[in-house]
Every structure is written in structure tokens, then in C-alpha cells.
Amino acid sequence: MNANTATTATIVASHGRAYIVEQADGTRLSASARGKKTDYACGDRVRIKVLNAEQAVIEGVEPRSTLLYRSDQWREKLIAANVTQLVIVAAPVPSFSEELIGRCLIAAEAEDIAPLIVLNKCDLPEADAARQKMAFWRALGYRVLELSAQQQIAPLLPYLQGQTSVLVGQSGMGKSTITNALLPDARARVNEISVALDSGKHTTTHATLYHLDAASHLIDSPGLQSFGLAHVTAEALPGLMPDLREHLGGCRFHNCRHRAEPGCALRAATDQGTIRPDRLALLHRLQDELAAAAAY
Numbered sequence: 001m002n003a004n005t006a007t008t009a010t011i012v013a014s015h016g017r018a019y020i021v022e023q024a025d026g027t028r029l030s031a032s033a034r035g036k037k038t039d040y041a042c043g044d045r046v047r048i049k050v051l052n053a054e055q056a057v058i059e060g061v062e063p064r065s066t067l068l069y070r071s072d073q074w075r076e077k078l079i080a081a082n083v084t085q086l087v088i089v090a091a092p093v094p095s096f097s098e099e100l101i102g103r104c105l106i107a108a109e110a111e112d113i114a115p116l117i118v119l120n121k122c123d124l125p126e127a128d129a130a131r132q133k134m135a136f137w138r139a140l141g142y143r144v145l146e147l148s149a150q151q152q153i154a155p156l157l158p159y160l161q162g163q164t165s166v167l168v169g170q171s172g173m174g175k176s177t178i179t180n181a182l183l184p185d186a187r188a189r190v191n192e193i194s195v196a197l198d199s200g201k202h203t204t205t206h207a208t209l210y211h212l213d214a215a216s217h218l219i220d221s222p223g224l225q226s227f228g229l230a231h232v233t234a235e236a237l238p239g240l241m242p243d244l245r246e247h248l249g250g251c252r253f254h255n256c257r258h259r260a261e262p263g264c265a266l267r268a269a270t271d272q273g274t275i276r277p278d279r280l281a282l283l284h285r286l287q288d289e290l291a292a293a294a295a296y
């Protein structure tokens, strides 16, 4: 590749303003963003200018099919672009947050990304209670795969085939175990990328894209707890929750916020036990969070 050649590449690792991009022939370069623009994500297709055998500058991003954010208190940080599948990893131990699963599913629905819930550590005696909790999500139509990544990763493989998947989950659910089982040499590559991006410091803050095969890719994003819902409006929220969606249109007021309004179909369904109370409560919390973020 000649110096100063313009071409496209995929971001395979990102950490702050530092990126690693991969060209079509597999060549990897460290890349930085031009100017102050830093909003690129792992999985992005970018236009680059190659500076030399090791370095490139990112000039711009190609249109994204999907985009996921990580949200900390008030900031939305891009985390993964162009993924087709969100793999939510849960386990019987430590106990998982149903609310977090609910939030991840809403983020997936909002971006039209196929969600897959993986209940890992099904070899543990505590698995039965967790299975029962998963029945709720199954009944809503979501796919739930039971797995014991430590014993056998094979049942997950057909779900990853042909997809660009991003793994999310609380700490301790087994994301690293899954990644390591899928990519035995991933740990070495993680270290290599840490060295390139952080001048030797070990970090778990970056997202990394791995190729499982020519058509199947995996983005691992350690520590990811929750996705941002920046593009979602309060009005759109209940339409992203299948159990609530079913009752939309039944409210007396077309602009019902499903709180204290008379004739609210969602509230009626909750009182009748059709909608689980924690789901309506989640809608209200998300509405409040969006309002707070908009006012900030």
C-alpha cells in the first residue's frame, strides 16, 4: 500500500481516541481520528488515509446499519456499529438483573438488532430458578439459549453463524469464558491490542472485534452494563416492549404517558395481571431518564 492512499477499512478495536483498523486484505493499522471528531465505534466501516506501514488517519464513516451506545450517567459513548445480533449473557450465579435484560432488549428493538439471551452456567444446581425466570422472556417471543460455556460452546455456534454479534452482560456471567471458548487465542490478541492502544497498559475498556469465520464476527466489550437509548423517544418506548406494545392504542388519550391518566390500557392490563408491574415501572423509569437527559 502506498503512503497517503485513501481506502476503506473496518474498526476492529477502539479505545478513546485510538483505533485499530483492518483493511480488506487483513492488514491492520493504528489509526487516529482527524481533528476533534472521535465518534467512531468498533465495527464501523471508515474511510482512511494510509500514512505508512503502521498508521492511518480516519477521514469519515460509511453509513451504519445499526449503532449501539454505552451510557454512563450523562454521556452516550459509541460502542459497536453494524452489529446484527445482541447476545445478552446471564447466569444463575451471580444473580442477574432482569431490569438490565429488559433494557438491553429495548435497545436491540430500537436498533432492529436481533436479541439472543444466553443463560450460561446451566450445569449449576441453581440453574432451575434461573430457567423459570427466563420463561418470562421466552413467552414474549425472545430466543433463550441454555448453555454451559465451560463444558460445551457448540450449542452457541449456529446462532453466531453469519452474524456480527456483540456480547453483553453483567460481570461474572461468563462473557470471557464464552469468548475464550470461541477464540482460544483471543486472550493473546487482547493483550496485543492493549499494547497497541494503551502503550502497554492493560485495559478492559476497549471494544474488540474478532472474526469467527469469513461471515461471522464477534464484538466483545468488557464491562458493558447497559446500552444508551439516545435515539428513542419517550413515546416510542412502550412500542419497544412486546408485552406493553400489545395494549397500545387502547388508552383513552392518544398521548397517554401510561401513568395516572384515566382510561390507560397499560395500567388496566397491569391491574389485571396481564402486564407485570415491574415492566410498567421500567417504562416509567426510562421515561424519567430520557426527560432528565433532555433537560441536562
Ligand SMILES: Nc1nc2c(ncn2[C@@H]2O[C@H](COP(=O)(O)OP(=O)(O)OP(=O)(O)O)[C@@H](O)[C@H]2O)c(=O)[nH]1
Binding pocket: 120, 121, 122, 123, 124, 147, 148, 149, 150, 151, 169, 170, 171, 172, 173, 174, 175, 176, 177, 178, 222, 223
Ligand atoms: N459452572 C460454570 N461456571 C462458569 C461457566 N462459564 C463461566 N463460569 C465461571 O464464572 C466465572 C465468571 O466467568 P467470566 O467468563 O470471567 O465472566 P465475565 O462475564 O467475563 O465477567 P467479567 O470479566 O467480570 O466481565 C468464572 O469463575 C468462570 O469460570 C459455566 O458454564 N459453568
Ligand SMILES: [Zn+2]
Binding pocket: 251, 252, 256, 257, 258, 259, 261, 263, 264, 265, 266, 267
Ligand atoms: Zn396509557
